[in-house]
Amino acid sequence: MSLRCLDHPLAAHLVAVLRRAETPPERFRAVASDLSRMLALEATRYLRTRTVEIQGPLETTTGEVLDEPIAAVPILRAGLGLLEPIAHMFPDVTVGYIGLERDERTAIARSYYCKLPNLQGRFTLVIDPMLATGGSASQAISFVKGAGAERVCLLCVVAAPQGVRRLESDHPDVEIVTAAVDRDLDGRKYILPGLGDFGDRLYGTV
Numbered sequence: 412m413s414l415r416c417l418d419h420p421l422a423a424h425l426v427a428v429l430r431r432a433e434t435p436p437e438r439f440r441a442v443a444s445d446l447s448r449m450l451a452l453e454a455t456r457y458l459r460t461r462t463v464e465i466q467g468p469l470e471t472t473t474g475e476v477l478d479e480p481i482a483a484v485p486i487l488r489a490g491l492g493l494l495e496p497i498a499h500m501f502p503d504v505t506v507g508y509i510g511l512e513r514d515e516r517t518a519i520a521r522s523y524y525c526k527l528p529n530l531q532g533r534f535t536l537v538i539d540p541m542l543a544t545g546g547s548a549s550q551a552i553s554f555v556k557g558a559g560a561e562r563v564c565l566l567c568v569v570a571a572p573q574g575v576r577r578l579e580s581d582h583p584d585v586e587i588v589t590a591a592v593d594r595d596l597d598g599r600k601y602i603l604p605g606l607g608d609f610g611d612r613l614y615g616t617v
């Protein structure tokens with residue numbers, strides 16, 4: 412399994428803004444969106460391209476165009492906060508949705524919604540900003556594989572070592588692209604230092 416952490420001063424700055432407790436939802440959403448663009452660029456770094464001939468204003472040249480269909484699958488709710496910039500950058504993207512919610516007591520995720528297109532042959536981005544125990548991401552990845560996905564990348568903002576280890580064991584073939592790898596989980600399985608509950612901060616439901 413490959414784990415790639417964004418290595419860019421702007422990404423570090425944006426993560427710091429998200430971590431700050433007083434960042435209001437409006438700013439949180441805007442910063443999450445900017446970070447999503449950076450994560451998506453890194454995640455799609457190795458997309459297949461093909462060479463085409465281009466008639467420019469002065470002469471004919473060649474260029475590279477994307478040649479690999481992609482799919483984006485946000486995990487509700489928090490993953491929705493990262494979807495829009497990806498759909499904007501990749502207008503041909505196919506989008507599926509998975510609803511998962513952790514039980515507040517056990518931190519075990521329960522699935523409440525799943526609408527996936529056929530993912531065969533599509534580079535599939537599973538979008539979930541927080542990789543804590545890894546239970547949600549692991550279930551979601553099983554669902555997308557069940558829908559035919561073979562090449563899967565998990566996009567997240569903050570990953571805990573426990574979640575990374577869980578995916579290494581459950582889905583060793585999957586790539587992870589994250590903006591930060593944090594220290595630990597607390598007793599309630601929240602990431603430390605983390606940024607709190609991403610969905611609550613995104614939608615002002617704290």
Ligand code: PRP
Pocket residue numbers: 486487488489490511512513514518520539540541542543544545546547548574600608609610611
């Ligand atoms: C959060 C987060 C992830 C999950 C991560 O979702 O968005 O989906 O927890 O935790 P895990 O790695 O331990 O499974 P939550 O269940 O709080 O739902 P929400 O997005 O609707 O707030």
Ligand code: URA
Pocket residue numbers: 489541543600601602603605606607608609610
């Ligand atoms: N989900 C979140 O939103 N934050 C955490 O720290 C863990 C799970």
